[in-house]
Amino acid sequence: SSSWFQHKKHYFILSSAGKPVWTSRYGDESRISSLMGVIQAIISFFQDGDDTIKSINAGHHKFVFVHKEPLYFVAVSKTGESDVQLRDQLLYLHNQIISVLTSAQLTRIFEQRVNFDLRRLLGGTEVFLDSLSTLFNKDHSFMLSALQVLRLNRTVREQAGSIISNGRVKDLLYAMIVAKGQLVTLLRPRRHSLHPSDLHLLFNMLTGSTTFHAAESWTPLCLPKFNSKGFLHAYICYIARDVSIVMISTDKDRFFELSEWKSTITETMKKREILDHITEASDQLYTTDNVGAPGLLHFLYKSKVHVQFTCPDFTGPYTEDVNQKRLYRLYQHVYDRMHCRARPLKLYYHDSEQEIILGWITSSFELYVVFKHGTSKPNIISSANQLLRWIKKNEDSLFILDSPVF
Numbered sequence: 001s002s003s004w005f006q007h008k009k010h011y012f013i014l015s016s017a018g019k020p021v022w023t024s025r026y027g028d029e030s031r032i033s034s035l036m037g038v039i040q041a042i043i044s045f046f047q048d049g050d051d052t053i054k055s056i057n058a059g060h061h062k063f064v065f066v067h068k069e070p071l072y073f074v075a076v077s078k079t080g081e082s083d084v085q086l087r088d089q090l091l092y093l094h095n096q097i098i099s100v101l102t103s104a105q106l107t108r109i110f111e112q113r114v115n116f117d118l119r120r121l122l123g124g125t126e127v128f129l130d131s132l133s134t135l136f137n138k139d140h141s142f143m144l145s146a147l148q149v150l151r152l153n154r155t156v157r158e159q160a161g162s163i164i165s166n167g168r169v170k171d172l173l174y175a176m177i178v179a180k181g182q183l184v185t186l187l188r189p190r191r192h193s194l195h196p197s198d199l200h201l202l203f204n205m206l207t208g209s210t211t212f213h214a215a216e217s218w219t220p221l222c223l224p225k226f227n228s229k230g231f232l233h234a235y236i237c238y239i240a241r242d243v244s245i246v247m248i249s250t251d252k253d254r255f256f257e258l259s260e261w262k263s264t265i266t267e268t269m270k271k272r273e274i275l276d277h278i279t280e281a282s283d284q285l286y287t288t289d290n291v292g293a294p295g296l297l298h299f300l301y302k303s304k305v306h307v308q309f310t311c312p313d314f315t316g317p318y319t320e321d322v323n324q325k326r327l328y329r330l331y332q333h334v335y336d337r338m339h340c341r342a343r344p345l346k347l348y349y350h351d352s353e354q355e356i357i358l359g360w361i362t363s364s365f366e367l368y369v370v371f372k373h374g375t376s377k378p379n380i381i382s383s384a385n386q387l388l389r390w391i392k393k394n395e396d397s398l399f400i401l402d403s404p405v406f
């Protein structure tokens with residue numbers, strides 16, 4: 001349909017037999033089914049010649065293919081995103097399916113019936129694929145392969161971590177508090193840290209459906225980077241507006257113990273006013289005004305050591321949706337240019353009609369900083385250094401420096 005063509009990016013997932021599994025939410029499914037057949041025919045043509053198709057460039061459109069037996073993943077885009085960025089997004093969609101089924105179950109299903117209609121098993125979970133495909137266009141976590149942490153007073157964060165460390169239930173693997181998709185604190189085993197992409201899938205689950213807001217939930221969950229072949233069990237409960245507690249256990253029969261523990265944690269956090277501080281922090285995000293660097297419009301800062309990133313709330317021109325989208329694509333362009341495998345860069349200066357962006361990569365951080373158009377290079381360097389000093393001064397509130405362990 002004409003509305004279908006207005007969208008700049010589409011995703012398709014199909015089985016190796018050409019059966020539709022999922023597509024981004026636009027268009028008539030009956031028409032898209034025939035399109036899936038065409039995609040499958042193109043892939044098969046290359047396979048017959050002992051080759052694998054990876055991408056096609058056609059005018060302003062880019063087609064990127066990923067084959068993860070027994071499924072095919074395809075992105076069609078005219079957003080200007082690179083092959084690598086689109087391929088990473090397709091791998092996230094694959095991991096989202098794995099998180100619902102596990103890789104072992106997915107393989108077993110198609111070994112038994114090659115024509116199986118996977119939509120029957122995914123029924124009700126497509127909302128998470130929809131949500132993920134939307135986040136790819138506005139959440140920097142995926143591009144940076146890092147976690148966004150809620151800016152919070154260090155003492156408050158440590159108190160929250162201490163509270164969830166007490167009375168730990170048997171067979172607990174991880175426990176965390178999340179506010180509006182940003183991590184507050186995480187309790188983990190001393191020898192195991194959670195991979196950022198697993199946490200991205202978990203946060204997508206929290207924000208992608210309103211189901212979890214209504215009541216306590218107990219759901220099987222596969223974390224692909226942790227173990228793609230088996231299920232863990234996640235207890236999810238919202239303990240305040242937009243603030244949830246997530247506990248992951250290896251035992252499917254721990255719901256009631258975890259529920260009771262959650263009640264103790266919530267009661268203690270309310271008594272000490274920790275929840276009030278978390279809610280207030282998530283409602284009042286910091287802005288570039290807090291930094292006070294002249295000409296600074298926005299920035300992304302990733303701590304490589306902690307695999308976490310921080311960025312200010314949108315202000316000025318970026319309160320408008322169209323400018324936010326342009327800025328997002330600009331960040332993607334600079335990131336892709338600096339991480340080009342053929343010629344990676346440490347510094348990159350990009351001057352566009354609306355703004356100037358400087359990319360700066362060292363062994364300990366990545367910084368992408370945006371200034372008003374016309375800002376001189378000496379002022380950019382001076383303000384960027386001022387920003388780095390501000391981040392260093394405030395790092396104990398911007399990042400989780402010492403995650404509680406057991």
